[in-house]
Amino acid sequence: xxxxxxPARFLKLARPLTLWLGVGGAVLIALGLGSGLFLSPEDYxxxxxxxxxxxxxPAAWLAMGGWTGIALASLSQLVWKHPLAGVAGxxxxxxxxxxxxxxxxxxxxxxxxxxxxxxxxxxRMTSMLILLFLYVxxxxxxxxxxxxxxxxxxxxxxxxxxxxxxxxxxxxxxWWNSLHQGQSISFSGGGSSIDTxxxxxxxxxxxxxxxxxxxxxxxxxxxxLALQKVEARMRRLAA
Amino acid sequence: xxxxxxxxxxxxxxVVAVLGAVLLAMSSLKDQAAYFYAPADVTRxxxxxxxxxxxGGMVEERSVRHAGDGVTMDFLVGxxxxxxxxxxxxxxxxxxxxxxxxxxxxxxxxxxxxxxADEILAKHDESYMPPEAAGERHKTGSLK
Amino acid sequence: MNPWPFIIxxxxxxxxxxxxxxxxSWITMRRAEADAENLRR
Numbered sequence: 017x018x019x020x021x022x023p024a025r026f027l028k029l030a031r032p033l034t035l036w037l038g039v040g041g042a043v044l045i046a047l048g049l050g051s052g053l054f055l056s057p058e059d060y061x062x063x064x065x066x067x068x069x070x071x072x073x074p075a076a077w078l079a080m081g082g083w084t085g086i087a088l089a090s091l092s093q094l095v096w097k098h099p100l101a102g103v104a105g106x107x108x109x110x111x112x113x114x115x116x117x118x119x120x121x122x123x124x125x126x127x128x129x130x131x132x133x134x135x136x137x138x139x140r141m142t143s144m145l146i147l148l149f150l151y152v153x154x155x156x157x158x159x160x161x162x163x164x165x166x167x168x169x170x171x172x173x174x175x176x177x178x179x180x181x182x183x184x185x186x187x188x189x190x191w192w193n194s195l196h197q198g199q200s201i202s203f204s205g206g207g208s209s210i211d212t213x214x215x216x217x218x219x220x221x222x223x224x225x226x227x228x229x230x231x232x233x234x235x236x237x238x239x240x241l242a243l244q245k246v247e248a249r250m251r252r253l254a255a
Numbered sequence: 256x257x258x259x260x261x262x263x264x265x266x267x268x269x270v271v272a273v274l275g276a277v278l279l280a281m282s283s284l285k286d287q288a289a290y291f292y293a294p295a296d297v298t299r300x301x302x303x304x305x306x307x308x309x310x311g312g313m314v315e316e317r318s319v320r321h322a323g324d325g326v327t328m329d330f331l332v333g334x335x336x337x338x339x340x341x342x343x344x345x346x347x348x349x350x351x352x353x354x355x356x357x358x359x360x361x362x363x364x365x366x367x368x369x370x371x372a373d374e375i376l377a378k379h380d381e382s383y384m385p386p387e388a389a390g391e392r393h394k395t396g397s398l399k
Numbered sequence: 400m401n402p403w404p405f406i407i408x409x410x411x412x413x414x415x416x417x418x419x420x421x422x423x424s425w426i427t428m429r430r431a432e433a434d435a436e437n438l439r440r
Contacts, residue, residue, distance in 0.1 A: 038421070045417075049410065060389030061351060061379055065402040069383065071413040095263045114420050122409040129402040131359075132349030132376045138290035176270060180277045191282055193289040193311060195359055200381040211384035228421065235424040242431035249438050350400055 023241050026100060034234040041228030048221025056217050068126040069214070074222040075119035078229050079147060080182055082112025083175075085233075086154065087182075090175035093168065100237070102168045103244075105175055106158045107236035111229055113151035120144060131195060139188035140196035143181060150178040291359050294338035304364050310340055311359040311378060319354055332358060332370075344372040351377035 052070030059066035085108045093101035123141070124134045135141065157171045189198045201208040208215055281288070291311035292302050302308055310332060318331035327345045342360050352358060357378030362371050 049414075053406075053410065057385035059383050060386040061353075061356065062383075063350075063402060064406060066383055067406050068409045071409055075413065091266065094266055096259060111420060111424075114416055118413050118416050121412050125405045125409040125412075129400050129405050130349070130351050130377060130379060132351075136290070136376070139288055176266070177273060179270075180274055183274075183278065184281055191288075192284075193291045193293060195290055195311075195376060195378055197379055197381040200383065209380075209382040211388050213385060214383050225417070228417065232421055232424045235421075235428040239424070239428040239431040242428070242435040245435045246431070246438055 023100065027238065027241065030234045030238055034231050034238070037227045037231035037234065041224045041226070041231055044220050044224025044227065046224075048217050048219075048224050052217040052221060056214050057211075059214075062130050065126060065129045066214070068122055069210075070217055070221045072119060072122040072126055073218060074225040075115045075122060076144070077222055078225055079112060079116035079119050079144070080185060081226070082108050082115060082229070083147065083150070083179060083182055086112065086175040087179035090172035093172045094176070102172065103237050103240050104233070105154075105168075105172065106162075106240060107233045109151055109155045109158060110236065111232045113148060113155065115225075115229070116144065116148045116151055120148065133195075136195050138194040138196055139192040140185065140194050143185045143188050147181055147185060150181060154178065294332060294334045294340050295336040297340060298336075298338040302364060304366075307361060307363055307373075309359055309361045310342070310370055311357070312340070314352070314354050314356060314358050315339065316354050330354075332360070340370050341368065342370045342372055344375050346373075346375070348375045349377040351379055353377075 049070055052067055056067070056070075058064050086105045089101045089105035089108070092098045093105065120141075123144075127136075128134050154171065154174055157174055158168065161168045161171050186199075188194060189196050200210050210218065289296075291309035294310070294312050296302070297310065302310070312332040312334040315331040315333045318329075320329045322328065326347075327343065328348075329341065329343050331339045332342055333339045342362075344360065344362075352375060357380065359376040359378050360370065360372035361374040361376075364370050
């Protein structure tokens with residue numbers, strides 16, 4: 017757990033990794049979205065509108081994956097007091113919030129030509145909107161904590177408790193009648209109800225956005241660590 | 256017990272407790288948080304009569320009838336059970352509104368059991384495939 | 400209904416959002432690391 021306790025060792029790995037994740041992500045996104053827009057077939061029911069799948073679903077996965085990351089970072093901060101955990105949580109928050117917003121916007125743009133509405137208060141949409149509010153709350157808490165120079169315990173507890181929303185989002189379409197359709201891809205076996213010709217652009221795009229997400233988180237962690245170094249030096253000079 | 260383990264145990268207990276409480280509350284919210292009533296819900300428990308509600312299910316095959324005025328239509332909404340709801344709607348339906356496909360209608364029940372809708376939304380299932388792969392499959396869509 | 404305005408809108412918002420976020424994170428990082436580097440000297 018403490019392999020990266022030393023920020024210097026973390027940075028040694030993070031510097032090349034940022035570049036590789038960024039470049040790999042960009043290539044896969046171009047591949048996935050290009051084939052999603054131009055090569056993949058239209059859907060038997062939805063026609064061309066189905067192409068929004070290739071941006072909407074990766075955004076949704078990363079919105080939920082982002083908070084899962086925040087929850088894990090919070091746990092390791094509270095229990096093991098890992099020195100980089102708080103930094104990681106803060107670095108994930110903004111990209112997580114942006115991807116949640118993208119998921120909501122693209123979903124809304126998908127809903128109009130298919131369902132016939134931009135927005136409805138069904139279980140899936142409402143719980144996803146709550147996730148956006150949770151991200152905003154987390155960012156505000158983390159910022160307030162940073163200004164006070166605290167340890168970020170309250171922020172971490174908030175990050176851990178907010179994770180309850182993740183299974184609610186996941187099961188919202190099974191527990192309640194909803195306008196949103198059920199799960200297409202089951203990771204615990206059962207395969208996918210998406211045709212192969214549509215599945216591979218989706219997976220390329222999802223993997224690409226995930227790698228880029230990783231690169232963004234690393235960049236933000238490096239920025240926070242550099243800033244901490246500067247602030248520590250300033251305090252020593254002032255003393 | 257090391258302080259680290261103590262923190263871990265306490266925290267996990269707290270998380271499990273809160274998680275359990277919230278999930279329990281959520282699943283008991285089942286009826287209130289449901290976005291629509293399925294035909295089976297209406298037959299089994301009845302639906303509110305005096306206010307605007309949403310019902311949803313599959314548009315029954317060969318049930319859509321267009322009235323002479325060109326904008327009014329009648330159709331049947333069913334589900335996996337035998338229950339059906341008669342729906343009347345006046346207006347333009349989404350492109351995805353089709354027989355054998357999902358639908359959500361907002362409106363009110365009339366005393367005679369007819370559901371008069373003022374808004375129609377199309378609901379599709381979780382399968383995505385090109386038209387040539389679909390064949391007859393799309394006619395056996397499910398509610399979920 | 401013509402779906403293309405919605406498709407193009409969804410792709411444009413996603414690409415703009417992600418590119419903007421990446422650039423902003425990159426610039427913030429470079430600036431912070433440059434400041435830290437300058438301090439050492």
